[in-house]
Amino acid sequence: MEEIELGDGSALDPAAGVTYVWSNLNVYAGGGTMFKKSPKVHILKNVSGMCEGGQMLAIMGASGAGKTTLLNVLTYRTRKLEINGDIHINGKAVDKRTVAGVSAYVQQEDLFTGIFTVKEQLHFNAQLRIGKEVSQRERRKRVTEVMTELGLNKCADTRIGIPGRVKGISGGEKKRLAFACEMITNPLLLLCDEPTSGLDSFMAQSVVKAMKRLTGLGKTVIATIHQPNSEVFAMFDRLLILAEGRVAFLGEVSEAHLFFTRMERPCPANYNPGDHFIYSLAVRGGKEEECRQFISHVCDSFRDAEGKDMDKRIEKAMKPPKNGDPLSNIKLPKSPYRATWFNQFWAMLRRSALEVIRDPLLLGVKIGQTMFFAVVFGLIYLNVNQKGSYDVAARNLSSVLFIFITNLTFSNMFPVITTFSAVMPLFLREHWNGLYRTDVYFLTKTLVEIPIYLIGPFLFMLTSYYMVGLRAGAEYFFICSAIMILVSNVAVSYGYMISCISKNYQTALVLSTPLTLPLMLFGGFYVQDR
Numbered sequence: 001m002e003e004i005e006l007g008d009g010s011a012l013d014p015a016a017g018v019t020y021v022w023s024n025l026n027v028y029a030g031g032g033t034m035f036k037k038s039p040k041v042h043i044l045k046n047v048s049g050m051c052e053g054g055q056m057l058a059i060m061g062a063s064g065a066g067k068t069t070l071l072n073v074l075t076y077r078t079r080k081l082e083i084n085g086d087i088h089i090n091g092k093a094v095d096k097r098t099v100a101g102v103s104a105y106v107q108q109e110d111l112f113t114g115i116f117t118v119k120e121q122l123h124f125n126a127q128l129r130i131g132k133e134v135s136q137r138e139r140r141k142r143v144t145e146v147m148t149e150l151g152l153n154k155c156a157d158t159r160i161g162i163p164g165r166v167k168g169i170s171g172g173e174k175k176r177l178a179f180a181c182e183m184i185t186n187p188l189l190l191l192c193d194e195p196t197s198g199l200d201s202f203m204a205q206s207v208v209k210a211m212k213r214l215t216g217l218g219k220t221v222i223a224t225i226h227q228p229n230s231e232v233f234a235m236f237d238r239l240l241i242l243a244e245g246r247v248a249f250l251g252e253v254s255e256a257h258l259f260f261t262r263m264e265r266p267c268p269a270n271y272n273p274g275d276h277f278i279y280s281l282a283v284r285g286g287k288e289e290e291c292r293q294f295i296s297h298v299c300d301s302f303r304d305a306e307g308k309d310m311d312k313r314i315e316k317a318m319k320p321p322k323n324g325d326p327l328s329n330i331k332l333p334k335s336p337y338r339a340t341w342f343n344q345f346w347a348m349l350r351r352s353a354l355e356v357i358r359d360p361l362l363l364g365v366k367i368g369q370t371m372f373f374a375v376v377f378g379l380i381y382l383n384v385n386q387k388g389s390y391d392v393a394a395r396n397l398s399s400v401l402f403i404f405i406t407n408l409t410f411s412n413m414f415p416v417i418t419t420f421s422a423v424m425p426l427f428l429r430e431h432w433n434g435l436y437r438t439d440v441y442f443l444t445k446t447l448v449e450i451p452i453y454l455i456g457p458f459l460f461m462l463t464s465y466y467m468v469g470l471r472a473g474a475e476y477f478f479i480c481s482a483i484m485i486l487v488s489n490v491a492v493s494y495g496y497m498i499s500c501i502s503k504n505y506q507t508a509l510v511l512s513t514p515l516t517l518p519l520m521l522f523g524g525f526y527v528q529d530r
């Protein structure tokens, strides 16, 4: 059978789609650190399941059942969790790189660059997530296609918005945009965490229909789903119901009806089956013990009857095919990044520049703050260079310059680390999604923001120049100022570097002081030495 060439350059033999299998997954959280112990929580308990190419699997369950944790484990996006169990694709154990190479993941939380319009966000994704073998024309066509498919044409030129500051597209449009950003890569395996939440029933249906269309191309679609309406529910081929971290049911939708009838909870006529299954396995307030006993009974019954057949199928699906490489129908990218270094650099440079131009708040706050401190320091050290003998005045000036350098270094570095912590979730998601490398982010951010951090210290030193009442040695003052401006910019760069490397706010903060100290001392000794 002929291979399907996908938009991202990968290929899929429709006769052998991606069979995704997971077996006996046990996930634990907590346990504490060496300093502080906390109880270990067993989140997923012996969870097994599978989804074949051309199928759409719904993962359902009450809130807290473990749906999101399962999807995070299946996409290797877990941090600080202990995981045991096996994950196989087409019968072969796979690692994070393989899963990242074949899959796309629509996460529950929508994270975007708020200053972008919907179309710009999709073009940005098309530039960085589609392989270089796909032409620009094809990419533009793909953007137009997904916008039409997901009803995003109306808000194509509307900014996404920044929560609490810039009103942008609606919550439902954001959800569809998140979905469109993943669809654009034409993935072999699509995982979605609640893709329909926040959507009206028409839009929820459109999103699920778009997912269903992917299964028609032989792709594998797995989604957690909350309160699906009957039409949406009917579109899923298979159902995995989780309850209290255990598998309560796995199989076809029609089999679920039979199973719940056997459990003496038949779905009433004209009742939404999805709602009924979730409600039956929820832990209700005031009846916790009773509900937990029922859940335990349902999970045990499934494991000891229907689950046995499923286990056999899973066991079989985990064995590699007798002949050939089980992953031979998948062209895995050599690098986790689809775009070249230069393409990543230009796309990120443009985005970083637009962020400053379209949201000049940071620029305004930074300059306003610097001017405020320039005036305060200027008033404290007003005409300091005019007082006493020439030697005393010179010594005073050196001390004042040292204080200036301390202020400029720290006041540039800490805001960088603090503002970076706000964009850290987006950076981490895009970086792990293979959009760009850490060094590209660091370089483009630094390059774009350096002019801002040049203007601030320049105005600071200019104000100080007039306020300290320079008696002589203007040349000395200007050289020291240049050194200070340089040092304060290296501090900005340091701030970004520490944040990018540590990828963690607390670590960046802890590292910032010892790393800034040599810089400050260099500047300090320089101004003292003259």
Ligand SMILES: Nc1ncnc2c1ncn2[C@@H]1O[C@H](COP(=O)(O)OP(=O)(O)OP(=O)(O)O)[C@@H](O)[C@H]1O
Binding pocket: 029, 030, 041, 043, 061, 062, 063, 064, 065, 066, 067, 068, 069, 070
């Ligand atoms: N890192 C963690 N530490 C401790 N408990 C955790 C951690 N992560 C998840 N849990 C717990 O595991 C359970 C499952 O969480 P999960 O987010 O997977 O549920 P969910 O089914 O997706 O819920 P919802 O539908 O409300 O999003 C919850 O009780 C949650 O509190």
